[in-house]
Amino acid sequence: MSEPSAIVPEGARGAVARLIDERRAQGSGILVGYLPIGFPDLATSIDAAVALAENGVDVIELGPPYSDPVMDGPVIQAATQQALANGFKLRHTFEAVRGITERCDAPVLVMSYWNPVQQYGVERYAAALEDAGAAGMITPDLIPDEAGDWFEASDRHGLERVFLAAPSSSEARLATVAERSRGFVYAVSTMGITGARADVDAAARGLVGRLRDAGAERACVGIGVSTAEQVREILGYADGAIVGSALVKALADGGVDALGRLAAELAAGKA
Amino acid sequence: MALRDETGPYFGAYGGRWVPESLVAALDELTTVWEHAKTDPAFLDELDELHRSYTGRPSIITEVPRFAEHAGGARIILKREDLNHTGSHKINNVLGQALLTKRIGKRRVIAETGAGQHGVATATAAALFGLECTIYMGEVDTERQALNVARMRLLGAEVVAVTSGSRTLKDAINDAMRDWVTNVEHTNYIFGTVAGPHPFPAMVRDLQKIIGEEAREQVLSLTGRLPDAIAACVGGGSNAMGIFHAFLDDEDVRLLGFEAAGDGIETLRHAATIGKGRPGVLHGARSYLLQDEDGQTVESHSISAGLDYPGVGPEHAWLADLGRAEYRPVTDTAAMEALRLLSRTEGIIPAIESSHALAGALELGRELGPEAIILVNLSGRGDKDMTTAARWFDLIDEGAEQS
Numbered sequence: 309m310s311e312p313s314a315i316v317p318e319g320a321r322g323a324v325a326r327l328i329d330e331r332r333a334q335g336s337g338i339l340v341g342y343l344p345i346g347f348p349d350l351a352t353s354i355d356a357a358v359a360l361a362e363n364g365v366d367v368i369e370l371g372p373p374y375s376d377p378v379m380d381g382p383v384i385q386a387a388t389q390q391a392l393a394n395g396f397k398l399r400h401t402f403e404a405v406r407g408i409t410e411r412c413d414a415p416v417l418v419m420s421y422w423n424p425v426q427q428y429g430v431e432r433y434a435a436a437l438e439d440a441g442a443a444g445m446i447t448p449d450l451i452p453d454e455a456g457d458w459f460e461a462s463d464r465h466g467l468e469r470v471f472l473a474a475p476s477s478s479e480a481r482l483a484t485v486a487e488r489s490r491g492f493v494y495a496v497s498t499m500g501i502t503g504a505r506a507d508v509d510a511a512a513r514g515l516v517g518r519l520r521d522a523g524a525e526r527a528c529v530g531i532g533v534s535t536a537e538q539v540r541e542i543l544g545y546a547d548g549a550i551v552g553s554a555l556v557k558a559l560a561d562g563g564v565d566a567l568g569r570l571a572a573e574l575a576a577g578k579a
Numbered sequence: 580m581a582l583r584d585e586t587g588p589y590f591g592a593y594g595g596r597w598v599p600e601s602l603v604a605a606l607d608e609l610t611t612v613w614e615h616a617k618t619d620p621a622f623l624d625e626l627d628e629l630h631r632s633y634t635g636r637p638s639i640i641t642e643v644p645r646f647a648e649h650a651g652g653a654r655i656i657l658k659r660e661d662l663n664h665t666g667s668h669k670i671n672n673v674l675g676q677a678l679l680t681k682r683i684g685k686r687r688v689i690a691e692t693g694a695g696q697h698g699v700a701t702a703t704a705a706a707l708f709g710l711e712c713t714i715y716m717g718e719v720d721t722e723r724q725a726l727n728v729a730r731m732r733l734l735g736a737e738v739v740a741v742t743s744g745s746r747t748l749k750d751a752i753n754d755a756m757r758d759w760v761t762n763v764e765h766t767n768y769i770f771g772t773v774a775g776p777h778p779f780p781a782m783v784r785d786l787q788k789i790i791g792e793e794a795r796e797q798v799l800s801l802t803g804r805l806p807d808a809i810a811a812c813v814g815g816g817s818n819a820m821g822i823f824h825a826f827l828d829d830e831d832v833r834l835l836g837f838e839a840a841g842d843g844i845e846t847l848r849h850a851a852t853i854g855k856g857r858p859g860v861l862h863g864a865r866s867y868l869l870q871d872e873d874g875q876t877v878e879s880h881s882i883s884a885g886l887d888y889p890g891v892g893p894e895h896a897w898l899a900d901l902g903r904a905e906y907r908p909v910t911d912t913a914a915m916e917a918l919r920l921l922s923r924t925e926g927i928i929p930a931i932e933s934s935h936a937l938a939g940a941l942e943l944g945r946e947l948g949p950e951a952i953i954l955v956n957l958s959g960r961g962d963k964d965m966t967t968a969a970r971w972f973d974l975i976d977e978g979a980e981q982s
Contacts, residue, residue, distance in 0.1 A: 375744065375876040376861060378756045379599050385743055398873040422597055423860040427874030449860075451603060454595055474601040476763065481603060496601055500761040 364575025444468025539577030650944025695727025772815025787821025
């Protein structure tokens with residue numbers, strides 16, 4: 309299976325890790341906003357990501373649409389299915405990253421299901437991400453057990469790699485996820501798929517605590533987060549809050565302007 | 580190492596666990612419980628008793644000489660999984676996984692289904708064991724297999740018509756996995772085929788290998804020797820692995836899997852995953868996959884809902900690469916002709932899925948000649964397919980239709 313990765317030397321922190329450390333020194337954390345690439349079209353999705361950054365979102369999580377997104381709920385499924393129907397191609401991922409990083413300073417993490425990466429070639433994909441200016445990648449259906457190629461490629465290209473941790477994960481698995489992640493660990497707030505929820509589970513707080521005990525330097529909480537109040541609550545114990553479906557819904561219903569307004573509202577939760 | 584001793588998680592370059600972290604704990608638990616159960620006499624006795632007094636095992640073999648006249652005179656022997664309770668091989672796997680569900684202490688089961696046979700088997704086991712049951716079925720399949728939807732509901736299961744993606748088996752699996760991620764604390768996923776993340780490929784294979792173990796003895800005692808070739812249809816591949824497994828290390832026995840070629844593999848409308856796909860990751864395992872250049876899953880097509888799947892079990896991918904098993908395409912037309920031929924020559928109406936294996940056996944018999952013995956896995960019966968067959972063969976008079 310996987311070989312031990314090279315030890316990342318001190319000072320080799322990626323853009324997202326540095327940003328989290330800065331915010332932590334100020335007693336706050338980061339807001340991560342997810343959007344699918346190509347929804348409602350490629351140009352608008354780039355404008356939308358820039359609007360997030362201009363309205364207080366610190367890190368852009370950019371999702372290339374995939375035919376079988378098993379971690380996604382109905383809102384994101386509908387958006388990504390539409391993007392695919394409108395002709396999304398894998399190369400648009402790198403165009404979108406470049407388009408966003410040219411226009412704003414927010415670090416971009418690509419959130420991709422694994423098969424497209426594997427088909428493109430893990431090394432080639434990593435090289436293209438680095439070239440386009442991405443900070444790294446979140447991998448929702450790649451666990452460290454299967455990630456040997458990705459450890460090597462991400463180290464070689466200086467990319468942050470964000471693995472998921474779940475409330476059901478054993479202590480041993482949390483330790484592995486913490487050790488293997490660069491940037492932060494994505495703490496899944498609740499057992500489930502993406503989509504807004506009224507309450508972000510108490511399980512999230514417990515999971516972040518367990519992740520810290522397991523050696524995680526940075527942990528951000530996602531799944532179900534949709535309000536400024538939830539962002540505020542999460543930043544009380546974690547390093548960042550991740551919002552997805554709520555933003556996608558705002559973009560779908562009200563366009564880039566409505567998206568910007570929601571982002572600003574959510575960002576108020578950081579204060 | 581004998582091929583039969585491979586237990587996963589990897590089959591050569593295939594298999595593994597390509598899943599969200601949220602499912603790993605449940606997969607680890609299943610693996611541990613299964614590793615213990617498969618050698619625990621109490622578990623095996625309980626499963627044997629269910630096979631005997633509930634399913635009706637061992638299933639018989641039937642030699643079909645009138646059908647075989649159309650196969651170059653080779654001897655053709657059918658393994659009659661169609662005679663099992665619920666009408667297909669799917670019950671073998673489901674009873675084992677339902678017993679495991681009880682052992683783990685979960686109260687609800689979910690399953691995906693294409694043709695509806697695995698859904699019916701799961702709903703049946705849920706009724707038998709008093710478990711809550713939800714079945715995910717693509718909306719397209721609920722239409723072409725309406726009778727099985729009614730059966731599942733009669734058995735007390737909730738049937739969810741899946742409207743995402745291609746609205747067939749692959750999307751039913753996506754939705755079942757989403758349900759499992761959400762409800763894993765009290766829900767067990769009874770996976771229907773030898774695909775998916777470890778331990779499913781090995782576990783489902785182990786629960787289906789009884790087909791080949793019985794058939795090997797039965798053919799030996801009928802003919803005094805092993806068959807020359809074994810034919811089975813392959814969608815995900817559970818009936819094929821079930822009958823192949825006992826013969827994996829019998830080098831002189833050829834193993835042939837017949838994939839659904841739909842309108843033909845030269846068209847875009849087929850489900851010939853090994854024939855036309857390339858390695859990739861889908862539904863938790865690395866295996867052959869029908870996909871475009873970007874790694875997006877391509878929709879498959881087959882007249883048979885049970886074979887209409889763009890993936891295939893990792894053990895088949897491994898056996899194909901090793902050259903131990905061969906995989907060939909069978910078109911909708913060839914399968915339907917074989918369905919009619921077996922019905923007319925032997926009085927046995929096969930499932931459309933299994934008819935792909937029968938069509939393959941006809942071709943194989945002509946290649947191997949009259950000295951050959953071919954064992955065919957008749958994995959299911961055709962009752963569920965009457966609407967499709969009636970339409971295909973134009974069997975229902977306009978005037979005779981009920982209004």
